Amino acid sequence: MDLFLQQTVNAFALGGTYALLALGLAVVFSIMGLINFAHGELMTISGYVLMYCGLAGLPFAISVALAISAAVVAAVLMERIAFRPVRNASGATMLVTSFAVAMILQVLFQNLISARSQAVLLPQFLSDSIRFGGLIIGINKIGAIVTTVVMLIFLDWFMKHQKAGIAMRASAEDFSVARLMGIRANTVIAGAFALSGLLAGVAAVLWVSQRASVDPLMGFTPVLKAFIAAILGGLGSLRGAVAGGFLLGAIEIYLAAFLPQELQEFRDPIGLCLVVIVLLFRPNGLIPSAALKAEKV
Amino acid sequence: MAPLLSVQSFHVHYGPVQAVRGIDFEIREGEIIALLGANGAGKSSTMNALVGLVPVASGKVVFDGRDITHNAPETLAPAGLTLSPEGRRVFGTLSVAENLMMGAYGIRDKTAIAAAWDRVYSLFPILHERRDQFAGTLSGGQQQMLAVARALMSGPRLLLLDEPSLGLAPKIVEQVFELILLLRDQGVTLAVVEQNVAMALEVADRGYLMAGGQFVVSGTTGELAHSDALHSAYLGAD
Numbered sequence: 001m002d003l004f005l006q007q008t009v010n011a012f013a014l015g016g017t018y019a020l021l022a023l024g025l026a027v028v029f030s031i032m033g034l035i036n037f038a039h040g041e042l043m044t045i046s047g048y049v050l051m052y053c054g055l056a057g058l059p060f061a062i063s064v065a066l067a068i069s070a071a072v073v074a075a076v077l078m079e080r081i082a083f084r085p086v087r088n089a090s091g092a093t094m095l096v097t098s099f100a101v102a103m104i105l106q107v108l109f110q111n112l113i114s115a116r117s118q119a120v121l122l123p124q125f126l127s128d129s130i131r132f133g134g135l136i137i138g139i140n141k142i143g144a145i146v147t148t149v150v151m152l153i154f155l156d157w158f159m160k161h162q163k164a165g166i167a168m169r170a171s172a173e174d175f176s177v178a179r180l181m182g183i184r185a186n187t188v189i190a191g192a193f194a195l196s197g198l199l200a201g202v203a204a205v206l207w208v209s210q211r212a213s214v215d216p217l218m219g220f221t222p223v224l225k226a227f228i229a230a231i232l233g234g235l236g237s238l239r240g241a242v243a244g245g246f247l248l249g250a251i252e253i254y255l256a257a258f259l260p261q262e263l264q265e266f267r268d269p270i271g272l273c274l275v276v277i278v279l280l281f282r283p284n285g286l287i288p289s290a291a292l293k294a295e296k297v
Numbered sequence: 298m299a300p301l302l303s304v305q306s307f308h309v310h311y312g313p314v315q316a317v318r319g320i321d322f323e324i325r326e327g328e329i330i331a332l333l334g335a336n337g338a339g340k341s342s343t344m345n346a347l348v349g350l351v352p353v354a355s356g357k358v359v360f361d362g363r364d365i366t367h368n369a370p371e372t373l374a375p376a377g378l379t380l381s382p383e384g385r386r387v388f389g390t391l392s393v394a395e396n397l398m399m400g401a402y403g404i405r406d407k408t409a410i411a412a413a414w415d416r417v418y419s420l421f422p423i424l425h426e427r428r429d430q431f432a433g434t435l436s437g438g439q440q441q442m443l444a445v446a447r448a449l450m451s452g453p454r455l456l457l458l459d460e461p462s463l464g465l466a467p468k469i470v471e472q473v474f475e476l477i478l479l480l481r482d483q484g485v486t487l488a489v490v491e492q493n494v495a496m497a498l499e500v501a502d503r504g505y506l507m508a509g510g511q512f513v514v515s516g517t518t519g520e521l522a523h524s525d526a527l528h529s530a531y532l533g534a535d
Contacts, residue, residue: 163398170388170399176350177386182374182403182451 002134007257008250013141013210015249016148020203021226022233022241023155024196030172030236030289031192032087034094035227038078038101040219042197045105046071046204047120047214048113054121068201075197076190087189102220109216117215126209144206151202152242155195159238164191172236172289225252232275234285243286248275299362301326301455301486302347302378307356309339309346309510316342318510319356324455329481330488331497331518334507335530340490341383343507344459348373348380361454375403377454381461383490385444389433393424396432396443400450409452416483417446420476438469445476449485456480458489462496474500494531498522506530 021039028036046067053063082101086093129138159165171178171188179185200219207222208214225248233244251271259267278286300323309317317339324330332340345351347358349370358366360378373379388396397417401410418425421442427435432443441461448456458477462470474496477487491497498504498518505515506527514526521527 163402166391166395166398167402170391170395173388173390174386176370177382177388178399179370180348180350180374180380180382181399181401181447182371183399184371185369 003257006135006137007253009135009137009141009145010257011250011253012148012246013144013206013249014253015246016144017203017206017222017245018226018229018249019242019245020148020151020199020206021222022229022245023238024199024203025223025226025230026233026236026238026241027168027192027199028196029230030238031168031175032083032094032189033091034083034098035235036078036083036196037095037098037223037227038082038105039196039200039226040221040223041102041105041109042071042074042078042200043204043207043219043222044109044214044216045074046201047208047218048109048118050205050208051118051120051214060123064205067205068198071201071204072194072197075193075200079190079193083193084186084189106216106220113216115216117213120208120212120214122209122212140206140209143209147202147206151199155199155238158195164188168192168195228272228275232278232285234288237285237287237289240285240287240289247278247286251275298325300324301361302488303359304347305357307343307346307358308354309342309351310354311342311351316510317346320505320507320510320512322505322512322515324486324488326454326486327481327484328486328503329477329501331501331504332488332490332507333494333497333504333521333527333530334513338507338530339510340507341459342510344380344457344488344490345382347457348378350380350382371403374451374453375405377452378457379448379451379453379455380457380459381444381448383459383463385437385440387432387435387440387443387447389431391432392429393432393435393443394428396447397424397428397450400447404451410450413450413452417449420449420479421446438465438472441465441469441473442476445473449480453485455486455488458487460490460492462491462493470496494527 024039025036028034049067049070050063053066078101082097083094086097126140129136159169167178167183167188168191171183226245229244229248230241232247233240251274255267255271302324304320304322306319306321307317308319320343332343334340342351346353349368353366356366357364360376365373388399401413404410423439424443424446432440435443445461461473465473470493477489477500481487489497489501498521501518503516504518504521506513506521508530513530514521514524
């Protein structure tokens, strides 16, 4: 039982990170139909900023703030430089553009920083743990869960009670009509990228604080997982992205913990099979987006 | 007096398809204009191109003395021109009040926005009653009211209505046309695309009949009602 609870905490910590990343993908996708595979590189940028700040001996709180801001700025620049010129092109063109951006950034990291994994100096308290009855929970895990919850509450508040957030929801549902209302296409898309950068930055801090290292390809795997989570939840649906992230985190952690030793090798394929089974029954994902429903009517 | 909107040799293309081929027209302040014609005549293309949702291939559009031919859609609501699009297209996952709030998005003047809220809630008490409900859960007629109310939130001088009566019950259709007359009394100039020809001719001052992307006949609604072209356009006599 203790083992199960312990793994549940891990599942929430990992699932929360996936949820934040999947949300970042979903915010951009819902507005401009782009699956931004360069989202992972935003994470990597945050990771490197965290590393350099650690080397410079900055206090952790300031490092975190800088790392997250770097991802926001990078996301906005990415939109301005790479995606705005292809905004009205087909989905395939935008997708290939996002791969190109990802690869260019990876090569830059490899050549300008290092091809190898670099250590990130983290404050000591992150590797401490707290005992709850029979459970031993790492501070970094608790931090990840609390941060995820705070971010989800913030995002929900922003989307429901801020004019800019409501405009994003309107644009996600019907971009042309939103523009008719005077909602500027450039502003709302830049805003969506800034928000996705914020989510990627926060996810990067959580990711690095579990691993204490950063490498040029750091963002690739988590964003691939987040993409799976976004599909699982219903592409373009924000609630779906959160549900998909937590479900995928739970599948991975429980399989790692409870699959017999001889099957561990097949953990990822088994996890993906579970995803496929969910999609067989809910082809539009757990919580399909409203825009998708509208199209089918 | 200069017309509120003047459109000259206006062309709209979708790739090789010419949807609108060189139309000229004017709308004067305080008028109600009806744009008539069968499906595919180019009425909606005209409306959508006027507000910048589809590009204007060639021609010139002047609204209130300003050339707006190639303006982005988001610049027009603040300038006083807006469209309530075909099929209503309310934001179904937003509440009624959020839809209305979006309607005033481009407006900076706080007193104008406050006045717009009062105006739409007094025109449509039902929207006030349902303000926290998702727009997608409203009936078709209420969604149409919301679509018009949302457009009114920007305080337009010229309101384009694309098929406001489409798919509505006859009783509701009548309410829509009463609303059009009421809005004109409040000083809004209107251009209405309609399939419901009889109703459109009843409320409009002047009309244009479109076929194949061009105007076939234009004139006062009295003249149009008796024109052979109108009958053949709808009954497909040619």
